[in-house]
Amino acid sequence: MSDACCSDxxxxxxxxxxxxxxxxxxxxxxxxxxxxxxxxLLVAWIVSxxxxxxxxxxxxxxxxxxIAAWTFVPSTLRRLVKGKIGVxxxxxxxxxxxxxxxxFEEAAMLAFFYAISEGLEEYxxxxxxxxxxALLDLVPAxxxxxxxxxxxxxxPAELVPGNRMVVRPGERLATDGRVVTGRTSLxxxxxxxxxxxxxxxxxxxxxxxxxxxxxxxxxxxTSTAENNSLARIVHIVEAEQSRKGPGQRLADxxxxxxxxxxxxxxxxxxxxxxxxxxxxxxxERALVxxxxxxxxxxAISVPVTVVASVGAASRIGVLIKGGGALETLGKIRTIAxxxxxxxxxxxxxxxxxxxxxxxxxxxxxxxxxxLEARSEHPLARAILAATTDRxxxxxxxxxxxxxxxxxxxxxxxxLGRPGWIDAGPLAAEVARMxxxxxxxxxxxxxxxxxxAVAVRDELRPEAPEVIAQLSASGYTTAMLTGDNxxxxxxxxQAAGITEVHADLRPEDKADIIRTLQGRAPTAMVGDGVNDxxxxxxxxxxxxxxxxxxxxxIETADIALMGEDLNNLPQILDxxxxxxxxxxxxxxxxxALIAVLIPLALFGxxxxxxxxxxxxxxxxxxxxxxxxxxxxxxxxxxxxAQPAPMLEPAA
Numbered sequence: 001m002s003d004a005c006c007s008d009x010x011x012x013x014x015x016x017x018x019x020x021x022x023x024x025x026x027x028x029x030x031x032x033x034x035x036x037x038x039x040x041l042l043v044a045w046i047v048s049x050x051x052x053x054x055x056x057x058x059x060x061x062x063x064x065x066x067i068a069a070w071t072f073v074p075s076t077l078r079r080l081v082k083g084k085i086g087v088x089x090x091x092x093x094x095x096x097x098x099x100x101x102x103x104f105e106e107a108a109m110l111a112f113f114y115a116i117s118e119g120l121e122e123y124x125x126x127x128x129x130x131x132x133x134a135l136l137d138l139v140p141a142x143x144x145x146x147x148x149x150x151x152x153x154x155x156p157a158e159l160v161p162g163n164r165m166v167v168r169p170g171e172r173l174a175t176d177g178r179v180v181t182g183r184t185s186l187x188x189x190x191x192x193x194x195x196x197x198x199x200x201x202x203x204x205x206x207x208x209x210x211x212x213x214x215x216x217x218x219x220x221x222t223s224t225a226e227n228n229s230l231a232r233i234v235h236i237v238e239a240e241q242s243r244k245g246p247g248q249r250l251a252d253x254x255x256x257x258x259x260x261x262x263x264x265x266x267x268x269x270x271x272x273x274x275x276x277x278x279x280x281x282x283x284e285r286a287l288v289x290x291x292x293x294x295x296x297x298x299a300i301s302v303p304v305t306v307v308a309s310v311g312a313a314s315r316i317g318v319l320i321k322g323g324g325a326l327e328t329l330g331k332i333r334t335i336a337x338x339x340x341x342x343x344x345x346x347x348x349x350x351x352x353x354x355x356x357x358x359x360x361x362x363x364x365x366x367x368x369x370x371l372e373a374r375s376e377h378p379l380a381r382a383i384l385a386a387t388t389d390r391x392x393x394x395x396x397x398x399x400x401x402x403x404x405x406x407x408x409x410x411x412x413x414x415l416g417r418p419g420w421i422d423a424g425p426l427a428a429e430v431a432r433m434x435x436x437x438x439x440x441x442x443x444x445x446x447x448x449x450x451x452a453v454a455v456r457d458e459l460r461p462e463a464p465e466v467i468a469q470l471s472a473s474g475y476t477t478a479m480l481t482g483d484n485x486x487x488x489x490x491x492x493q494a495a496g497i498t499e500v501h502a503d504l505r506p507e508d509k510a511d512i513i514r515t516l517q518g519r520a521p522t523a524m525v526g527d528g529v530n531d532x533x534x535x536x537x538x539x540x541x542x543x544x545x546x547x548x549x550x551x552x553i554e555t556a557d558i559a560l561m562g563e564d565l566n567n568l569p570q571i572l573d574x575x576x577x578x579x580x581x582x583x584x585x586x587x588x589x590x591a592l593i594a595v596l597i598p599l600a601l602f603g604x605x606x607x608x609x610x611x612x613x614x615x616x617x618x619x620x621x622x623x624x625x626x627x628x629x630x631x632x633x634x635x636x637x638x639x640a641q642p643a644p645m646l647e648p649a650a
Contacts (some may be wrong), residue, residue, distance in 0.1 A: 017140035030071045031121030037112045040064035044105070061104040068111035069095060071118050087115075090259045094294040095264075097287035106291070113618060114298060115483040138209035138230055143174035146218070156225045163221040167212045175228040177219035179204045183400035185377070188482075197377065198415070213377075215400030229462035229506070232330065258593075269601070285603060292610045297617045301585030304622050308629035309578040316631060318560055318571045325557035329540045330579030331521045335470055336513060336534070338495055338526035339481035339488060342544050343565075344457040346527075348378050350386035351438060352454040354429045364443050364451030366391045372417045373403045379439065382455045398550035414436070414444040424449045437490030453469070456487075457493055462565050467496040469569040478516060479526075480509045480534065525568065526556075571630075578628045585621045592617045 006436055025034060044060035062426035076088035087580055091114045098107035144155050144166040156174035162258040166182065167173055185197035188210045200206055206219060207230040225231065225575075241634070253358070266286045273282025304325035313320050320326050340346050353361040365383070370391035372380035384390075393413060395408035404418020414421055421442040423430045430452055438454035470477055478499040479492045501512050508534040509524075516522040519541065524531065524538035535541030541556035544563065560567050596613060601604045604614075 011336075017346070018373040027120050028633065032113060032116050032119075033067050033071045034119050037068035037108070037115060039062040040067070040343035041108055041112055045643065048162050048163070052252070058104060061108045065095065065099075065104060065108035065111050068108065068115040071115045072111075085259055087265070090262055090290070090294055093263070094287075094291050097290050101284065101287055109225055110614075116300060116303075138172065139225070140172045140174050144168075145221075159225060159401055160222050161221055161223065164219075165219045165221060165567070167217045167219055169214055169216060171212050171214055173208050173210045173212070173219065173363045175225050176220055177206055177221045179206060180218045182215050183402075184217055185213035187211040187213065191426055193240070197319070212372075214398045220308040230287050231509070257299075258293075258295065258590075261289065265293075265597075266290045272345060273598050285601060288600040288606065288610055291614075294614070295593065295649055296588060297592060297614065297621045298586060298589035300618060301589050301621045301625065305578060305582050305585060305628045308626050309574065309581075311569060312629040312631040313574060315503040316567060316570065318558060318567055320558050320571075320575075321556075324542065326575055327579055327582065328521070329523065329558060329572065329575035330577075332523045332540055332575075333520035334476045334478065334516050334522040336480050336516060336524045336538070336567075337497070337522075338509075338531050338534075339483055339491060340457060341477055341527040342525055343491065345461050345481065346457060348382040348439075348455050348457045350401070350453055351456045351458070352433060353386075354426060355451040356425060356449065358448070359445070359450035361451070362389065364453065366441070367408065367413050367443050367445065367450075368415055368453055369408055370408065371396060371413065379441065379455050383441075383453060388452075408445075411446045413446075415441055418442055421449060421553060423452070424454050434486055439554065459491060460563070460565055463495045466565045466568055470572075471496070473569065475572070475640070476520065478512075479571075480504055480512055480526075488615035506531070506533045510537040513537045514538045523572075525560075533585035576629055581624060581628050585624055588624070589620060 040060050041064045044057045044064065047057050047060070072088045073092050074480060076092045077086070080089065091110060095107040095110050096640070099106070100112065139156055141156075142153050143159060144151050144153055145153075145159070146166060149475070158173050165174065165177060169184070171579075179200055179202055181202060183199070183201040184202050186206060187197050200217070205222075206217075208223075208225075208230045223229075266289055269289060270283055271285035272281070273279040273286070302323055306326055306464040308321045309326055320329070326401045327461070337343055350365075353364055355361050355364045359508050364534065366385040368383045368390040369387050369389065370393035372383050373390055373393075374396070391408050391413075393406040393408045396404060398404055399416065399420070402420040403414060405412065405414040407413070418430050418440060421444050423442060426442065426449055430440045433452065433454040436454070438456040438457070441455070442449055443453070443455050445452045467477055476499070477497050478501065479488060479497045480501045481488045482504050483502060485502040492498070492500040501509075504512065509526075509531065513522055513524055513534050514537060517537075521539045523540040523542055524534045524543065525542040526535055528543035531543075535543060535556045543556035558571065560571070592613070596605065596610055600610055
């Protein structure tokens, strides 16, 4: 915690570099130093209890003091040179004052406790940010462009607006562009989070990182590599992450105002001593006041609570990245949730099949499965999972942007989107499926439509109950998705969410988050690369870890490592309780200082008594902070099921 409140150094730079890379508890230098210092103090105490000589205990105490002080005194002096003061400044002066009074043991204990507080907080905050690498990996290493009628391979960085890219099936787009020729289906899940591919044809806007499906494309470049969709996402994440840091923590904000006042008060006491003619007496009292005002309990109150709370959360599969994230989560009042993979399972499934009078549902599904037998399309996997009966269809051909066609016993059969196949008598059924938020595909046999299949990414079974719990706890909920408005509205209603924002790109989600933040502190819950800007922009970013991408987890402040949304209201309650404990500890620490200062000023307490009271207060603060570690896994026994809008397929 030291002087973070008054330092302009950013994490990862300067002196923070070592701890920023620390990945284990014992990798934090403050923790190692505090451990050594503590062992030396313990040995000195045991020697003193057994009547050991002063020449043995004193070197042990001095060594403990120097080792613990090494964790904060050098940085404090560097900041003093820059004209910055903080908690470390007060602790340094207090230790020096204790040494001046010959109280080496008390000085060492002050330094020891402060080193512990430094180490605990650094441990809770030290996280490497590797997520942006996952974004950059979405850009292919090379791109193919047409120059002089020939195909030339170039570095994506060389692409400029007006170039014409050739994108073959299975390749990623190197930058944003507009389709000139060709039709295909694009996997845009890296950008939109949606598992269902998007159909693209001449005039369609396409984006960097998308994967071309079945048809070759010629794409006119509309953006350079530095300004395309992925580059903008990287910029948003970097900008938002740079605004987050340890300087916002509560104890430091109080210490920023407390430390200068205490230093001024101590100086005035010394001046008063010279005025009344007793400089030595009042110098000693000034040092005792300085020790009394040393925020030892304040320094450790937040870190110990954070470590206990974060450890407890990890036991139920929730990763919290430090005290700042925990405190902020306790203030949240609005929850924005991504749809695909967060509210839904991200596993499209067949939920309804309708057939005309000349066919049965089983026959419709068999023809659909036969046509989709060799396809890797998400809709195909859903259809194949819905039936084991597959018609023997030959000469299957893909029609880019439309569907599939083939032959069965000499008859032509087709499967595809409405428009390519005329819905005819099933038009009303197709409209019903779409209103229910499903993707409808039609099946035609011998030139006549015989059935339709509805595929939908279903809500997680616990989603409605979780949303109900959040609403009952006073949270406002909203859904953000790149899906179409019809699907989003239907799923939002099933989950109990009335505020739905659809047809959003990643930067659009970040804009919506900023709007919500204007009303109340807002958390974003997401799982994909496309959610990274919104996760970074929100006051608290919460990633669905098991299904989420690396970039979402690294960008977010909290990660739900499992797929159970029930952990969301539980961790929000946990964060609120933890924040209350933090406030209790800070209040107790400040009350202690307020009581000890006048007692020390009027000579009612000496240095030994002040140090003893500080130590007892620290025990109380630590014990209270440990309460934040009480949490148990809780699940919803009878999670409410979403109201069925379509009958599931047999």
